[in-house]
Amino acid sequence: MIPSSWLPRIPVVVALGILSAAACSRRGGCRGEYCGTLVIAGTSDVTTLLPPVSDAAIDRDVFDQIFLRLADLAPDGGTIGDSGFVPQLARSWEWTDPLTLVFHLDPRARWQDGPAVTAADVAFTFDAYTDTAIASGDRGALSHIASVTAPDSLTAVFRFRDRYPEMFFDAVFHMRILPAHLLANVPRGTWQTAEFGRAPVGDGPYRFVRWTPGQTLELAADSAFFLGRPHLRRVIWRFASDLNAAITQVVAGEADAIEVLITPPNIKRAQDAGHLTLYPYAGPTYSFLRFNLRANGDGSHPHPIFGDPDVRRALVLATDRARMLQSVFAGHAKIPPGPMTQQWQWLWVPELTVPPYDTAQAARLLAARGWRDTNGDGVRDRGGKKLSFHLLVPSTSAVRQQYATLLQEQLKAVGVEVLIDQMEPATQGERLHGGAFDAALESWNADPTPTSSVSGIWGRSGPSNFGHYANATFDRQIATAASAATPEAAKAAWIAAFGTLAQDAPGIMLFSVDNIAAVDSRVADVRIRPDSWWALLWTWRIPPDKLNERDRVGG
Amino acid sequence: MLPWLLRRVAAGIAIVFAVVTLTFAAVHLAPGAPFLPPEGRPVNPAATERLRRAFGLDRPLPEQYVRYLAALAHGELGESFSRRRPVAAMIGQALPNTVLLAGAALLIDFALGIAIGVFQAAHVRGRSDVALTNLTLFFYSLPTFWLGLVLLLVFGQWLHWFPVGGITDPVLHDALPLGGRILDRLRHLALPALTLGLVAAGGTARFQRAALLDALGQDYVRTARAKGLPERAVLVRHALRDALLPVISLLGLALPFLLTGAVLVETVFAWPGLGKLAADAISARDYPVVLGTTLLVSAAVVVGSLVADLITAAADPRIRLSA
Numbered sequence: 001m002i003p004s005s006w007l008p009r010i011p012v013v014v015a016l017g018i019l020s021a022a023a024c025s026r027r028g029g030c031r032g033e034y035c036g037t038l039v040i041a042g043t044s045d046v047t048t049l050l051p052p053v054s055d056a057a058i059d060r061d062v063f064d065q066i067f068l069r070l071a072d073l074a075p076d077g078g079t080i081g082d083s084g085f086v087p088q089l090a091r092s093w094e095w096t097d098p099l100t101l102v103f104h105l106d107p108r109a110r111w112q113d114g115p116a117v118t119a120a121d122v123a124f125t126f127d128a129y130t131d132t133a134i135a136s137g138d139r140g141a142l143s144h145i146a147s148v149t150a151p152d153s154l155t156a157v158f159r160f161r162d163r164y165p166e167m168f169f170d171a172v173f174h175m176r177i178l179p180a181h182l183l184a185n186v187p188r189g190t191w192q193t194a195e196f197g198r199a200p201v202g203d204g205p206y207r208f209v210r211w212t213p214g215q216t217l218e219l220a221a222d223s224a225f226f227l228g229r230p231h232l233r234r235v236i237w238r239f240a241s242d243l244n245a246a247i248t249q250v251v252a253g254e255a256d257a258i259e260v261l262i263t264p265p266n267i268k269r270a271q272d273a274g275h276l277t278l279y280p281y282a283g284p285t286y287s288f289l290r291f292n293l294r295a296n297g298d299g300s301h302p303h304p305i306f307g308d309p310d311v312r313r314a315l316v317l318a319t320d321r322a323r324m325l326q327s328v329f330a331g332h333a334k335i336p337p338g339p340m341t342q343q344w345q346w347l348w349v350p351e352l353t354v355p356p357y358d359t360a361q362a363a364r365l366l367a368a369r370g371w372r373d374t375n376g377d378g379v380r381d382r383g384g385k386k387l388s389f390h391l392l393v394p395s396t397s398a399v400r401q402q403y404a405t406l407l408q409e410q411l412k413a414v415g416v417e418v419l420i421d422q423m424e425p426a427t428q429g430e431r432l433h434g435g436a437f438d439a440a441l442e443s444w445n446a447d448p449t450p451t452s453s454v455s456g457i458w459g460r461s462g463p464s465n466f467g468h469y470a471n472a473t474f475d476r477q478i479a480t481a482a483s484a485a486t487p488e489a490a491k492a493a494w495i496a497a498f499g500t501l502a503q504d505a506p507g508i509m510l511f512s513v514d515n516i517a518a519v520d521s522r523v524a525d526v527r528i529r530p531d532s533w534w535a536l537l538w539t540w541r542i543p544p545d546k547l548n549e550r551d552r553v554g555g
Numbered sequence: 556m557l558p559w560l561l562r563r564v565a566a567g568i569a570i571v572f573a574v575v576t577l578t579f580a581a582v583h584l585a586p587g588a589p590f591l592p593p594e595g596r597p598v599n600p601a602a603t604e605r606l607r608r609a610f611g612l613d614r615p616l617p618e619q620y621v622r623y624l625a626a627l628a629h630g631e632l633g634e635s636f637s638r639r640r641p642v643a644a645m646i647g648q649a650l651p652n653t654v655l656l657a658g659a660a661l662l663i664d665f666a667l668g669i670a671i672g673v674f675q676a677a678h679v680r681g682r683s684d685v686a687l688t689n690l691t692l693f694f695y696s697l698p699t700f701w702l703g704l705v706l707l708l709v710f711g712q713w714l715h716w717f718p719v720g721g722i723t724d725p726v727l728h729d730a731l732p733l734g735g736r737i738l739d740r741l742r743h744l745a746l747p748a749l750t751l752g753l754v755a756a757g758g759t760a761r762f763q764r765a766a767l768l769d770a771l772g773q774d775y776v777r778t779a780r781a782k783g784l785p786e787r788a789v790l791v792r793h794a795l796r797d798a799l800l801p802v803i804s805l806l807g808l809a810l811p812f813l814l815t816g817a818v819l820v821e822t823v824f825a826w827p828g829l830g831k832l833a834a835d836a837i838s839a840r841d842y843p844v845v846l847g848t849t850l851l852v853s854a855a856v857v858v859g860s861l862v863a864d865l866i867t868a869a870a871d872p873r874i875r876l877s878a
Contacts, residue, residue, distance in 0.1 A: 135602035
């Protein structure tokens, strides 16, 4: 029986017990070249780890560690031809005729549960990615490939329907090879919710360990990885609710890396932390104001304001993009002269220029189209209708909210009223898809090539052409670019296409961010690929003399 | 008492049913749609349509509602749209975290609130009473998310006393001995629990002070004093016992406050509980998860209110549960 006078002391005794037990924590024992642990601060949770059924950025980041492609883009590789690629599952490849591409698989490649990776897996993967029951987002990009066959276990034969410059890119970039022995018996209609997507088995440098939804996802290095043992022993994604929370984790030392900082205040926070090294790299996104060329919510009629190309051109001229860029990014972004990301450096050429900031010319154009301020209220009008429109802005993007306010102020100077509608991304997405908007501020992540994204967003039949921009000349030019035989010819066609787009002004290209990653300074050999931030993670390392307790624990 | 209990249970079921029905209508009628690609990624209409069909969203709304209720009657909450997992499993994973957070916050709320309220009543109209009145009013007026952000900034980011988020250290936790794991969990729990608990304690303290002052004016307290009992005994043994009854009833009301507050606090601290699950699900238009969490929270509030009434009745013989 415990004396009653002791009762108040019990919590103290328990606390002391816990503290002393905690003090006896095991010291990790891992030492040497292969001990690092890297915690990545993520801004959203993973959806599923079965590659064909997800297109989310975070999912693709994890796919890069678990699943291999036949070949991958070299860090500075181009997408035309096959010279910009490095072997992964395929040890080599050859063109046996203009439409037949033969891959020879590396016999050392193994699935993490033991069996060898075979050509039958490649054929199975192609069948899965092109199956309508799965409706993969990459299915369209594979439409040029007629078949994939496996004449023997180490030979995969791709037959194309037609010849074009990015055949090799399409053959290797979109598909991550899947294990047929684990997925062949899973009904395709259930892949969205398949157990495999929650505990995948791959062939990449890292193997899946665990995923605690909403919290963390952990991978462990595959020490037998045939392309070389990864130096970082553990990789953990730690999911935060938003970018600020993720950056706070990195700044506080509770995570080691984050792929983007975006704004100058975030960059300053990372610089001030002292223990982080910043790595700039070409960003894969560009942002713009999109005009809806059809009436808001009624696609059968032209938009009363933006249906007129001269009004659109006037608004482009009335926008001081350099000032906005300086105000928001303080030099950490560029103004794209077309729908371009910074990863397409080969397209940032002097021939493509940003239209000048010219409010006088903008005012003349508007007046010539009948838009005048007849009642002296500061807003132009025509036939009793004000030159006023609603601008959709996602509530989750502080940068675009700043841009919306600056646009509102600048366009007011030429008598245009901008009404800002902030809304959450899901609502904005629905409005865009339904054509229920006047104008919207959008950001797009693009592939390493302009071929897919430009036609999808600005082409007449592009599924993401929410503004209904349509110009047969532009469509012809981008088709020419996609089928050009040489990089030079493709470049010339893209420049012509972007010139047409600038003339039609279906939007105002605003900024393309200089991406900057922050990584703990103890990590060495950090290389970041613009199209796939963590693709080279398995080559990063933490030198033995810089290992800390977190790196050594559990070794 | 049994008829009262049966009536309350029936009313509780009706309330939960009404909440689920209203939520079902609200989530389906709200702007935004599930299965749209993340912003800035290519649209894949075929995939969106196939997912809509797979999850039954191509059916008329009344049919979806009937199907949902039928599944619910079999104990099925459906599959998450965004995480492709059974909703019941997701809730099962998040619930213990929210119970831990709400429990710790409740402990802080009542321990601190009652202690401050009693101290104020014992020193009524003194300087400390005035100061504590202002202080409790200040905390009671604070938005929980704001207090959470301030605590996170000061004690997490600046002073490094506590972690800035999560429920455990993702690297070290599993390698720690039992005591270390408990301490690790307590360190992660401290800031979110304090955020919720401090705001709630502000209200409880004010309530406790008023109840105790009321009790101190009663005849039986005057009698106790007249008998020559020490003031401490009068306060603790006589007045406080009576004044705790209304505070117990506050327990039932504290639950909805803590659960709704948890939505914001869990989001600020990346605490993987029901609140964060619900907030993420709302952003992703993940209807089954929104409905599942709403169902659970409304049921918890109904049960909490019932339990508080039963405790109050057990503690106060004057109360008869027959009305």
